[in-house]
Amino acid sequence: MARIREGEHAAFAELYACHKQGVYLYCTRFIGYTPAAEDIFQDVFLNFLEQVRNGKCITNVKGYLLSSAHNRCLNWIRNKKYPAALDTVPEPPSIEGLPFGEQLDLDQALQKLTHEYREPLLLCEYEGYKYGEIAAMLKLPVTTVRMRIFRARQMLRAYLEPNKGVE
């Protein structure tokens, strides 16, 4: 942090190289709209740089970046796609309602999920966080996180392999 604060290019480039893949995947898979995701990706790192230069001490860099990406993605979704209230958890879509034989790719399947299911799944599968860590980040009970990830996996499995039933 001190080296970045002093303007050392190599330090920031090293940190950026470590975390850019994870943040980029999270933004693109969360929003599903690449141009907006890239804007948010850029904002996340530039905001991080500004905070460090202003003297803010950040111990958990990955957590800070993902939290910043999470908030920005939610703001984008709130302003662009979902005008309805987000505090209610909608019922998962009926797996049986899918047309027989329609197979989606992973990106399409993820976009089929609502963001309440998509977000914990991304944090678990893409970022490698444990259920407890995800619960702390999203400020949800661990059981809720476990349930949502379970349901999200079920739905993904149904979208990716529609010929197979759901247990």
Next chain:
Amino acid sequence: MDFALSPDEEADFLHILSISPEKREVFHSYMGVRAAVLMDMKSTTVPTNLDVAVLAPFTAPVAATALYSSSTRWTLKHALVASVVAMVIFGTGFVTSDLFHSKISVLNGTANPGHSVPRNELKATHPSTQILPQITGNSAQRSSPEIRTILRDRLVYVVDTLYKAPSIVRVFDTVASFIRDTVYLAKREQPVKTVRTISEVHLPGGLLPAAESFLRKIDIEIQREHLTTNPYIDLSNLGVKRTQQNMAMLSSYAFDSHHAAGIIVGQKAFAMEYYKIEKDSIYLYQQQPLLTYGGAFYRFSLPITSGIVPHALLQIGGSDVGPVFGLRLGIKVTPIPHFSLIAAANESLLAYRYKEKMFASNSLGFLYGINIQF
């Protein structure tokens, strides 16, 4: 599915999978989703335009630093080249001037210090010197007059009162003379033009001439002062000796025989009186502390004769209590080289503050000490 099973739980889980084909199928499906996620992670890379956009804040200063570095290197390169050229020119000039001077006719003299030697008494002693030809003879031959420029220098020993080592002063006379080699015309040399240049040359010694010259201008003085002003309080009742050890040490650098400057450190007793008004009472304080002070001084000397030098010294400094100013009028007697005795009258003034009021204390004393010159 977050790979956080304990060994016992993992054993149970594997047992369940081993006995249930349906659960195995579900597990394989979940692992398929996992594999798809891993494939997605592997195949996705951050576009380079995003890398450029994020790292852009660092690229501009790097370019400016590079530009500054290149300009600094160019300036340094210029400075190095100029230094080398200057050294070559200086060295060439130094060598050629030395060769030039060695060919000049030098007349050496051994006159008494402080006097220049008449030309007809000069005697050449330097191996490279030659005596200028005298115009003699009664030749009746006449020859066309020739004009010859003679560069003549005379070595004159001068002893300065300030610099104990003798200094050699070389006087260069440039003479354009009209010389006839016939006595018939009986014309003496007639200087047409004289240009005199004087350069000071020091005798070679053990030290470098510059360092030796610098050290010769430094002197150290130790002095003691006997105060004549009486303190306000009765020191004898307090068991304090009236005469306190007022001493100081000075070190000065002489710019020439008249002007010198230096630093002084010492201790002196000042009779201090101050007061404060509190409620309906006036509190009057009297004390005579021995203050340590330091400062700088300027000294003007007026040598009137060898060994006796009146001088005036103006001093400004400070102590823990406040600033200290001083004026000294005295005389320095030098009975033996490098060693002098000082006797002077010294007036000092101390300014101090108490309770937002300024007070002053002055002292007049007789000062004596020794001065050592290098």
